[in-house]
Amino acid sequence: MNEIILQVEDLRTSFFTRMGEVKAVDGISFYVRAGETFGIVGESGCGKSVTGLSILRLLPEPGGRIIGGKIILEGRNLMELNKKQMRAYRGKMISMILQDPMSSLNPVYQIGDQIAESVRLHQGLPENMVEPEVISALRLLRIPSPEMILKEYPFQLSGGMRQRVVGSVAMSCHPRLLIADEPTTALDATIQAQYIALFEDIQQKTNVAIIFITHDFGVVSRICDRVGVMYAGKIVETAPTREIFKAPRHPYTSALIHSVPSLDKKDDRLFSIEGQPPSMMNLPPGCRFCPRCTFSMDVCKEQEPPEIKLTEDHSVSCWRVK
Amino acid sequence: MLRFIILRLLQTILALFGIMVMVFFLVRASGDPTVLMRSSTSTPEQMAIIQHKLGLDKSYAEQFWIYLKDYTRGDFGYSFIQQRPVVTMIKEALPNTLKLGIPSFVIGMLLSLSLGVLAATRRDSIFDNGIKFLAVLGQALPGFWVAIMAVLIFSVHWKLLPAAGMDSPINYVLPVGTMVFFMLPMMMRLVRSSMLDVLDSEYVKLARIKGLPERIVIWKHAFRNALIAPLTTAGMMLAGMVGGAIITENIFNWPGMGRLAISSTFSRDFPVVQTITILVAIIVLGMNLLVDISYAYVDPQIRYQKS
Amino acid sequence: MQTTMVPNVEAKSKPRYTGISRRRRILKNLAMIIPAAVFILLILTAILAPWLAPYPYDKTSMTERRLPPAFVEGGSMKHFLGTDNLGRDVLSRVIYGARVSLSVSLMVIAITSGIGTALGITAGYLGGRTDAFIMRITDIALSFPGLLLAMLLAVSLGPGFFTVVLALSILGWSGYTRLIRGETLRIRNSDFVAQARIAGASPFRIMLRHIFPNILNPLIVVVTMAVGFMILAESGMSYLGIGIPPPMPSWGSMVADGRNDLDRAWWISMFPGILIGLVVMSGNFLGDWLRDKMDPRLRQL
Numbered sequence: 001m002n003e004i005i006l007q008v009e010d011l012r013t014s015f016f017t018r019m020g021e022v023k024a025v026d027g028i029s030f031y032v033r034a035g036e037t038f039g040i041v042g043e044s045g046c047g048k049s050v051t052g053l054s055i056l057r058l059l060p061e062p063g064g065r066i067i068g069g070k071i072i073l074e075g076r077n078l079m080e081l082n083k084k085q086m087r088a089y090r091g092k093m094i095s096m097i098l099q100d101p102m103s104s105l106n107p108v109y110q111i112g113d114q115i116a117e118s119v120r121l122h123q124g125l126p127e128n129m130v131e132p133e134v135i136s137a138l139r140l141l142r143i144p145s146p147e148m149i150l151k152e153y154p155f156q157l158s159g160g161m162r163q164r165v166v167g168s169v170a171m172s173c174h175p176r177l178l179i180a181d182e183p184t185t186a187l188d189a190t191i192q193a194q195y196i197a198l199f200e201d202i203q204q205k206t207n208v209a210i211i212f213i214t215h216d217f218g219v220v221s222r223i224c225d226r227v228g229v230m231y232a233g234k235i236v237e238t239a240p241t242r243e244i245f246k247a248p249r250h251p252y253t254s255a256l257i258h259s260v261p262s263l264d265k266k267d268d269r270l271f272s273i274e275g276q277p278p279s280m281m282n283l284p285p286g287c288r289f290c291p292r293c294t295f296s297m298d299v300c301k302e303q304e305p306p307e308i309k310l311t312e313d314h315s316v317s318c319w320r321v322k
Numbered sequence: 323m324l325r326f327i328i329l330r331l332l333q334t335i336l337a338l339f340g341i342m343v344m345v346f347f348l349v350r351a352s353g354d355p356t357v358l359m360r361s362s363t364s365t366p367e368q369m370a371i372i373q374h375k376l377g378l379d380k381s382y383a384e385q386f387w388i389y390l391k392d393y394t395r396g397d398f399g400y401s402f403i404q405q406r407p408v409v410t411m412i413k414e415a416l417p418n419t420l421k422l423g424i425p426s427f428v429i430g431m432l433l434s435l436s437l438g439v440l441a442a443t444r445r446d447s448i449f450d451n452g453i454k455f456l457a458v459l460g461q462a463l464p465g466f467w468v469a470i471m472a473v474l475i476f477s478v479h480w481k482l483l484p485a486a487g488m489d490s491p492i493n494y495v496l497p498v499g500t501m502v503f504f505m506l507p508m509m510m511r512l513v514r515s516s517m518l519d520v521l522d523s524e525y526v527k528l529a530r531i532k533g534l535p536e537r538i539v540i541w542k543h544a545f546r547n548a549l550i551a552p553l554t555t556a557g558m559m560l561a562g563m564v565g566g567a568i569i570t571e572n573i574f575n576w577p578g579m580g581r582l583a584i585s586s587t588f589s590r591d592f593p594v595v596q597t598i599t600i601l602v603a604i605i606v607l608g609m610n611l612l613v614d615i616s617y618a619y620v621d622p623q624i625r626y627q628k629s
Numbered sequence: 630m631q632t633t634m635v636p637n638v639e640a641k642s643k644p645r646y647t648g649i650s651r652r653r654r655i656l657k658n659l660a661m662i663i664p665a666a667v668f669i670l671l672i673l674t675a676i677l678a679p680w681l682a683p684y685p686y687d688k689t690s691m692t693e694r695r696l697p698p699a700f701v702e703g704g705s706m707k708h709f710l711g712t713d714n715l716g717r718d719v720l721s722r723v724i725y726g727a728r729v730s731l732s733v734s735l736m737v738i739a740i741t742s743g744i745g746t747a748l749g750i751t752a753g754y755l756g757g758r759t760d761a762f763i764m765r766i767t768d769i770a771l772s773f774p775g776l777l778l779a780m781l782l783a784v785s786l787g788p789g790f791f792t793v794v795l796a797l798s799i800l801g802w803s804g805y806t807r808l809i810r811g812e813t814l815r816i817r818n819s820d821f822v823a824q825a826r827i828a829g830a831s832p833f834r835i836m837l838r839h840i841f842p843n844i845l846n847p848l849i850v851v852v853t854m855a856v857g858f859m860i861l862a863e864s865g866m867s868y869l870g871i872g873i874p875p876p877m878p879s880w881g882s883m884v885a886d887g888r889n890d891l892d893r894a895w896w897i898s899m900f901p902g903i904l905i906g907l908v909v910m911s912g913n914f915l916g917d918w919l920r921d922k923m924d925p926r927l928r929q930l
Contacts, residue, residue: 018653058530062446090533098531103524108546108622118532153622169532337769348785462909464861466868467884467902474891474898557772564774565865572869573888584869587780595784599777610772 002034005176005209006055011069013047013054022280024050026233027069029307032177035203037210039224039241041217041256045277046230048213052179055211056094057086074176092122095170099182101162105154111165112150115172122173137172138165140202160191164198171202178202179211184219196223217256221245226313229253232277232288239314249316251293287319295320330614334607341603345596346389393600399593401586408597411582418488419578423567425494426501434506438513439548442521443540453510460507466569469500473573486575497574504566505559509552516551520544553617557610564602661918664911668856671908675728682721683709687876690716695894713883713897714890722878723900729879730908733790734859737797742852744798745805750836750844752806753813763806770803776865783871793872797862808851812844846923850916857912864905880905 013025025047032038040048053059054066057078071078073093078086098104106114115134119125125133131150138146141164154162163183170178180199184192200223203210212224220227220241227244229237229252237250248254255273275292278284284291290300297319305317392399398408441453460468476496477485487493520526521544529539571580579598586594674681690712697704698711698719710719752763779796786792816822817840825835864881866872873879880901887897 056531058527087533087535090531092533096528096531098524098528100524104528106525106529106543106547117534121532121534155622166528169528333765337765340769341773345781348781458910458913459906462857462913463906464864464868464881464884464902466865466881467898467905470884470888470891470898471902474895478892478895557768561772561774565776568776568780569865569869583777583780587784587871590784592784595781599781602774602777606772606774607769610768 002036002207004031005034005074006032006211007070007072008051008055009070009072011051011054011066011071013050013059013064013066015059015063016065017063020281023233023283024064024280025054026283028228028230028233028235029069030228030235030238032209032211034176034209035207036225037199037203037212037223039212039214039220039227040230041214041220041227042230043215043277045280047233048215048230049181051230052096052181052211052213055177055179056090056096058090088122091118091175092173093175094177094179095173095175096179096181097163097166097170097183100186101159101166102186104166105162105169107154110151110153111157115165115169118169118172134168134172137168140171140205141165141167141198142201143168160187160195163187163191163195167198167202171206171208174206175208177209177211179213181213182215184214184216192219193222199223217259229256232283233280234288234317236289236318237314237316243314249310249314249321250289250318251295251320252289287317326618327615330611334611337607338604341607342390342393342600343386345599346386398597401591401594404591408594411594412579412597412601415577415579415582418576419567419571419580421488422494422497422501422570422576422578423563426498427505427563429498430502430505430509433502434509434513438510439517439540439545441510441514442517442548445518450514453514457507457511457514460503461511465500465504465566466573468503469496469570469573472496472499485573488576497570497576500570500573501563501566504570505563508555508562509559512552512555513548517544517548519551520548523547550617550621553613556613557606560606560609564606657918657921660914664913664915664918667907667911668915671727671731674724675731678724678728682718682724684718684721686717686722686725686878688717688721692716695890695897697894698896698900701896710900711894711896713886714894719883719897719900722883723880723904726878726880726883726901727904729873729877730860730863730905731856733793733797733863733873734856736794737801737859737863738852738855740794740798741801742805742848742855745802746809746841746844746848748802749806749809750813750840753810754817754832754836754840760810764810767803767806770800771807773800775800775862776869779866780869780871788871788874790873793863793866796866797859801859801862804855805848805851808847809844812847813840816840816843847920850920850923853919854912854916857909860905860908864901 009029010027011025012027015022015024040051042048055071112134115137116130119130119133135146143164184195187195224241226240228235231252237253245257248257273292278288286302287300287305290296299319305319307315307317308321309315401408401411437453441450444450473485476483483496484493526539526544529543568580568583571578572584583595583598693712694714694716696708696712699706699709704711708718712718748763752760782792782796822839825839863872867879867881868885872881883901884898890897
């Protein structure tokens with residue numbers, strides 16, 4: 001088995017707004033191995049993007065703060081690093097891809113320059129070695145004729161191409177961990193499949209650990225080795241992908257899986273979960289999913305369920321499981 | 323890019339022509355321009371001679387042609403009051419205006435850029451709120467009044483700074499300060515809001531993700547994009563600056579183009595006023611052209627568009 | 630068992646009115662009440678000037694020159710804001726000045742907003758060459774120094790009320806044009822406009838009946854703020870002497886009057902300027918408040 005690259009323990013991130021504390025991430029733990037893709041799935045607002053930003057320690061300045069937990073990357077707790085040390089990690093050890101390719105690239109600089117900037121910053125190569133490195137980063141994302149687009153500007157490329165360039169920027173310094181925050185959401189369905197295949201390709205070549213954040217279980221099934229299901233700031237179930245599809249143990253997980261429309265089922269109704277996620281400022285006591293859960297029991301209303309390890313790889317937080 | 327420049331140049335020339343036409347008609351708007359030249363001792367014969375000299379007995383078309391010809395040759399006529407070529411008067415006044423205008427512009431730009439960026443990067447801090455407040459105040463209070471209050475405080479009350487004269491650098495403090503005041507609030511606000519917009523963008527986030535030092539994130543990535551918006555209003559700023567120069571020169575009795583324009587206005591010396599207007603129009607249009615070109619340089623999308 | 634609406638944590642949070650604390654809400658309303666009060670006061674003063682002013686604005690007095698305001702040593706309630714270099718009561722002149730400033734301002738706004746809006750809608754809706762042509766002229770008008778043009782007009786037409794109005798109007802419409810054109814572009818692609826086109830309405834009719842009502846909101850905001858700016862412009866002209874001629878007082882010319890007496894009668898110049906600033910700021914705050922109120926979220930279409 002590959003070594004564990006990232007270990008997150010009891011991470012807590014809150015936003016301190018004028019109206020109170022919003023506990024976006026309220027104690028989550030997971031790990032990712034080298035060469036493995038860990039998916040974080042959940043509805044909008046469950047805290048998955050905030051998790052990604054927390055690992056990079058790049059929360060929006062006024063208001064966002066990590067208030068507890070450990071983020072251990074290859075043995076080092078990132079929470080103990082000062083600003084300068086953390087900066088050295090960013091781009092080099094951990095990298096991130098954002099959702100919208102249109103706006104991720106700086107419109108006034110050429111593609112080549114934008115990738116070269118990372119390379120120059122982190123790799124300390126002699127100048128004549130920079131361009132080959134940039135080109136190899138572009139090749140990694142399977143961009144045809146990379147030498148040709150070095151001098152182009154972002155607006156001259158198509159959406160799919162831009163997203164690949166963003167990927168090149170991310171991979172240019174050979175990070176150990178790549179966080180992808182909904183990278184396929186803004187792409188056309190036809191390009192999505194291609195792009196996802198790219199991830200597998202990259203992972204095979206570089207053995208990078210990937211955290212794939214998405215709300216789409218369909219995408220999860222295609223690329224993730226293991227999955228963490230997030231709800232209202234907590235991870236409710238973690239398991240290898242195949243297992244979670246075969247036998248989801250948490251009611252929310254199974255509801256999510258069933259809501260993915262599929263062409264081969266005969267059902268012509270679209271299944272969706274009733275209700276709304278709870279307000280993150282006014283969390284109910286007890287299990288957070290309880291109000292929407294069809295299986296809730298009395299204890300669910302009063303106490304938060306503990307995390308139960310079913311097997312080595314499969315954990316759930318639900319009172320129903322014993 | 324070249325095509326863009328040529329197009330702009332042609333438009334500028336066209337605009338200049340339009341302005342010259344407008345000035346031509348404005349001057350003749352009240353009918354006979356010589357009415358304004360009449361003094362108590364002038365006889366009808368003298369007036370007729372003047373009229374002939376000015377070519378006013380010819381048709382409008384002919385007059386306009388002469389007017390154009392003269393101007394393109396650089397013959398701007400004679401001042402009524404001072405009886406010397408307008409060109410000479412302008413040659414005397416222009417350097418003084420530049421002595422005031424250029425330092426003011428440079429200082430004003432540097433200040434507004436740095437303060438605007440500072441306010442944006444330290445959002446909601448005391449610094450930011452202070453700047454916002456000053457900007458609001460600066461745009462609401464009339465420039466001439468602020469200058470006079472400054473004279474009241476620094477010249478009259480504290481006797482620190484002189485309110486007239488041009489001899490030593492200290493004479494420059496109040497006038498340059500006034501000029502800067504005319505442009506600072508608006509420019510600062512623009513830079514600040516533009517910077518705030520850019521700082522929120524995804525590519526700035528990406529720059530941070532790359533691990534770049536904050537300094538580079540702000541100045542290399544954010545600032546360059548933030549410049550685009552204020553640049554487009556640079557043209558309007560210039561118009562404000564000209565007005566500001568006129569007022570400043572008036573307040574501090576600075577012998578530049580502004581003061582010349584005012585005194586000529588009051589003495590009805592319209593060849594001078596006419597010439598100054600057209601010259602300023604040329605400068606303003608020229609500067610706008612420059613701004614358009616630099617805009618194309620800063621924003622690559624404009625450069626590459628086949629418009 | 631509560632399941633309440635949640636602010637989306639991951640989206641950029643915009644403040645919702647239901648969540649804003651009471652204190653902020655009071656402050657926000659205050660930001661409207663004070664400027665509105667100033668404006669109302671201004672209008673009332675302008676209308677009721679002859680009755681409000683304790684003295685005629687041109688009543689000179691050789692014996693009562695340069696008297697300080699009531700709250701300064703040597704002053705009296707007889708002349709609350711003191712007198713100027715010709716013995717005229719400053720308070721009365723300030724009151725009449727309000728009338729001048731407001732009337733110039735409103736007249737110019739009426740003309741410029743009318744022309745500017747018409748041009749803006751036309752440029753935005755028709756597009757193409759018309760648009761390019763109008764916008765080029767607008768750009769030139771925007772970047773042309775207005776004060777210089779005003780001086781040219783003063784030379785040829787002589788100073789006066791209508792000269793000032795003309796001077797401010799010749800270039801003043803350009804600000805509206807740019808803004809309205811932008812709004813028009815935004816609305817032009819809406820469904821209801823498409824419907825009207827399908828129904829065979831003429832461009833003119835569409836511009837008038839469909840586009841115009843929808844640009845009213847931003848227009849109102851701009852007009853509110855324009856009052857202040859027009860006053861600034863007019864006072865600048867009057868200060869230089871090419872605006873409203875004496876003996877009619879304008880706040881701008883009053884500042885000029887006091888220029889030579891800064892050492893012994895600073896109040897002559899100070900008060901008119903403060904008033905100008907007050908009115909302009911009120912216009913800005915009121916405009917801001919209006920703009921917030923008319924935010925598309927809350928707007929009824």
